[in-house]
Amino acid sequence: MKIPNNEIINYGDSAILIEFSKIFTEEAWKNAHGLARLLRQRKIDGILEIYPTYTTVLITFNCLITDHSTIKKIVNEIMESAADSKQLEVEPSQYYRFPVIFGGQWGSDLPFVAEHLGLLEDEVIKTFCSGFRKIFTFATFGGFLMEGAPFAEKIPRLKSPHTQVLGGYVAVAGNQTAFVPVTSPSGWRTIGHCPLKVLDLGAMPPVPYNPGDYIEFFPISEEEQSLYSEKTIHDMKVML
Amino acid sequence: MEKCLIIQSVGFASVQDLGRTGLMHYGISSNGAMDTYAYLLGNELVGNQSPEPSIEITAFDFSMSSMVDVSICITGAPADITIDGIPIDAGKSTILPAGKVLSIQKIQQGLRVYIAVGGGIEVPMVLGSCAMDTVGMIGDRLRAGQQLLLKNPKIFSEPSYGSPWNIRVCDGCNVDIFKDYLEQFYQTTYSVSLDSNHVGIRLEGSPIVGHQPTEVISRGVCVGSIQIVPSGNPIITFKGRGGTAGYPIIGVIAAVDMELAAQVRLGDSVTFTRISVEEAIEKYRERFGALKLAKALQV
Numbered sequence: 001m002k003i004p005n006n007e008i009i010n011y012g013d014s015a016i017l018i019e020f021s022k023i024f025t026e027e028a029w030k031n032a033h034g035l036a037r038l039l040r041q042r043k044i045d046g047i048l049e050i051y052p053t054y055t056t057v058l059i060t061f062n063c064l065i066t067d068h069s070t071i072k073k074i075v076n077e078i079m080e081s082a083a084d085s086k087q088l089e090v091e092p093s094q095y096y097r098f099p100v101i102f103g104g105q106w107g108s109d110l111p112f113v114a115e116h117l118g119l120l121e122d123e124v125i126k127t128f129c130s131g132f133r134k135i136f137t138f139a140t141f142g143g144f145l146m147e148g149a150p151f152a153e154k155i156p157r158l159k160s161p162h163t164q165v166l167g168g169y170v171a172v173a174g175n176q177t178a179f180v181p182v183t184s185p186s187g188w189r190t191i192g193h194c195p196l197k198v199l200d201l202g203a204m205p206p207v208p209y210n211p212g213d214y215i216e217f218f219p220i221s222e223e224e225q226s227l228y229s230e231k232t233i234h235d236m237k238v239m240l
Numbered sequence: 241m242e243k244c245l246i247i248q249s250v251g252f253a254s255v256q257d258l259g260r261t262g263l264m265h266y267g268i269s270s271n272g273a274m275d276t277y278a279y280l281l282g283n284e285l286v287g288n289q290s291p292e293p294s295i296e297i298t299a300f301d302f303s304m305s306s307m308v309d310v311s312i313c314i315t316g317a318p319a320d321i322t323i324d325g326i327p328i329d330a331g332k333s334t335i336l337p338a339g340k341v342l343s344i345q346k347i348q349q350g351l352r353v354y355i356a357v358g359g360g361i362e363v364p365m366v367l368g369s370c371a372m373d374t375v376g377m378i379g380d381r382l383r384a385g386q387q388l389l390l391k392n393p394k395i396f397s398e399p400s401y402g403s404p405w406n407i408r409v410c411d412g413c414n415v416d417i418f419k420d421y422l423e424q425f426y427q428t429t430y431s432v433s434l435d436s437n438h439v440g441i442r443l444e445g446s447p448i449v450g451h452q453p454t455e456v457i458s459r460g461v462c463v464g465s466i467q468i469v470p471s472g473n474p475i476i477t478f479k480g481r482g483g484t485a486g487y488p489i490i491g492v493i494a495a496v497d498m499e500l501a502a503q504v505r506l507g508d509s510v511t512f513t514r515i516s517v518e519e520a521i522e523k524y525r526e527r528f529g530a531l532k533l534a535k536a537l538q539v
Contacts (some may be wrong), residue, residue: 011413012492013520015462051460058460063521209290
């Protein structure tokens with residue numbers, strides 16, 4: 001097995017970005033998350049954050065304590081020693097189902113998405129909810145992102161981001177899907193809202209899922225909202 | 241040109257350090273700065289990595305100038321402190337600009353005032369110290385007209401607050417996308433938009449249009465990343481940001497200037513200056529290295 005191709009890019013004076021691919025590939029994703037896990041195990045002095053996303057790992061550090069070349073050297077060592085083993089492989093997956101109220105005040109950009117795709121809103125929802133899809137990365141405050149399908153075309157981001165979207169929103173942009181549990185600004189097209197209690201700030205980590213786990217969205221009516229707002233994400237875990 | 245301090249007027253003052261400690265068994269006293277705390281505090285605040293020779297002024301008015309810009313810090317007894325007649329604060333690193341006169345007058349309540357100098361003063365060392373010893377006849381009091389050579393006249397500049405802000409920036413992870421737009425970006429004066437906060441500081445100015453791609457695959461975004469959104473305007477993603485974003489990043493604010501971004505007010509003007517990663521790290525270490533607690537920023 002050869003060392004996965006990666007490019008180490010300077011990212012300002014206190015960070016580097018390890019890029020395994022410029023476009024999404026499952027292989028690059030696996031390598032990024034595997035590298036991040038091995039880096040975290042090393043407990044390297046001065047490193048502040050290790051953040052694997054789709055095809056990259058962002059590493060930030062205190063440049064009083066360490067620097068780009070020190071971290072690059074460690075990354076190269078890890079990549080070389082991991083090349084012959086299965087160390088970069090990910091953990092077994094968990095499965096969850098997410099109820100979503102689509103459209104209206106809960107998904108104000110659903111009409112745009114439908115029009116962009118040339119579909120009816122119901123067809124958009126049906127396509128969006130067609131089976132389990134993989135979480136590829138954490139994003140805003142315990143939220144997650146998915147990549148690839150469900151739609152035939154990419155969805156453009158907003159020209160100027162929404163300054164605030166109510167927490168629990170489900171949004172799309174490009175080939176990506178986002179779930180964001182907290183109220184936040186967003187440049188994505190909001191299509192729905194999940195009433196589940198997903199975050200538990202008394203727990204560490206505050207959400208149970210991880211990149212590599214699977215989520216299936218399913219539509220609910222506004223009347224069903226109260227039913228699900230009593231539930232936590234743990235109630236929505238399924239065994240496959 | 242020699243880099244010197246020039247004593248203008250002096251009653252009783254001398255150059256002092258921590259003194260000759262450990263020689264008492266030879267009958268040699270330590271001497272050195274009388275008020276150790278004020279001496280050390282000044283050196284600490286002016287950013288010196290070790291205690292450097294400082295000027296100890298006793299009781300009488302004193303004035304001096306410098307041939308080059310140099311950082312100083314005044315500590316010790318309260319006094320009227322001015323640079324070219326303009327009052328400055330004690331206990332704070334201040335730049336004494338070349339040719340201007342620093343004046344210490346009306347020392348009150350206490351007896352001694354210290355001037356710590358960024359990089360220190362080059363004076364003869366005897367038995368490991370520059371301290372004046374009137375018994376051993378080492379050193380002498382300062383005279384009007386005397387020149388004191390500066391060792392390494394560092395400027396520990398306080399960041400310059402206030403609009404127009406100039407903020408230093410290193411290349412970001414998508415600098416290649418903006419090769420043809422860097423000149424425009426670094427020449428534009430932006431204004432801070434009203435919908436800015438701790439999550440994002442939105443800037444308005446000459447929009448950057450035509451770069452490709454305008455979106456990249458989402459990846460981690462570090463504090464101070466300057467994204468160019470499709471409208472062509474920059475957004476500085478700040479500490480409250482979400483973890484990922486997919487707009488290309490033209491640059492990242494140098495860690496040493498992050499505080500400036502933290503302080504901009506709505507409507508202020510902002511320009512950016514491009515610096516290398518090496519220079520940015522050097523400036524950061526110079527400034528934050530003097531803050532002992534800066535190393536607390538670790539996991």
